[in-house]
Amino acid sequence: MKYQIQKDRVVVSSDEFNPKDILECGQIFCYKKDDKDYVVYSQDKMAKIVKNGKNYEILTKNPEYFVNFFDLDTNYTQIKEQLLKEYPYLKNALNYGAGIRILKQDPFETIISFIISSNNNIKRIQKILFAIRENYGTKMGGYFAFPTIQQMLKITEQDYKNLGAGYRAKYLECAVRQLSKIDLMSYNNLSTAELNVELLKIMGVGQKVADCIMLFGFNRGDVFPVDTWIEKVYCTYFEDEHDRVKIRKNLINTFKQNSGYAQQYLFYSQRENS
């Protein structure tokens, strides 16, 4: 990936970087769009993305953080070419989401985000997550940081309900307490199978949410989150099957280490075009 780091920005070529594809493909919820530009929030950091000729400029006080966040050192052209060669039927999905990059997000924020995502729609997930930031996060000047685990330990089930979390409120309250006793960074040393076992112990985390956490928060490509949209894709293009455990197993056997990438292209094109 061609990019240049400057003092207050990262300049990146638009040929494999598109903010709409990256932010609206369902992997992150804390972003806003004003006119044509996107603003994205991660932990206590913020970046604005503006188009400048053939490039995008990621305007931020934390250029190095966002180089890693946007996974700019990975060659997505190569990944897409490999997927297309092995699985020609992905052509439309790959073209549609050509500017997607899998974000490297903070594990804690990812866990909280995807607990809220279960049986929920993206607009409402965004609303709840911004409300958590604005009510319990540190004010940064123009925006609010995502609260730390210590800050979130003070939030009660009733508080989450007041923010619109619904029945997930008790999951959140319990999960934060569990997470406060864990060193999440040490989970980076686990195998994907081991990590999966640990994540499933967290209240509100089932297989689908665990897969999203592993893909977006722990950079694991060998998982395939199966939700209502992927189930539709599978029934349309593979076979009529509604057992998500079987669907997941079959898709991981098919796409192996590239499962996470294939999933994201398929999810995005299915959700946007139906």
Add this chain to the structure above:
DNA sequence: TTCCAGGTGCATA
């Protein structure tokens, strides 16, 4: 009014 949304936890057999 009913259905659906990036599903999970729990009781039951």
Add this chain to the structure above:
DNA sequence: TATGCACATGGA
């Protein structure tokens, strides 16, 4: 181990 149901909320 497998199945079925309850669970909040808001938009279509």
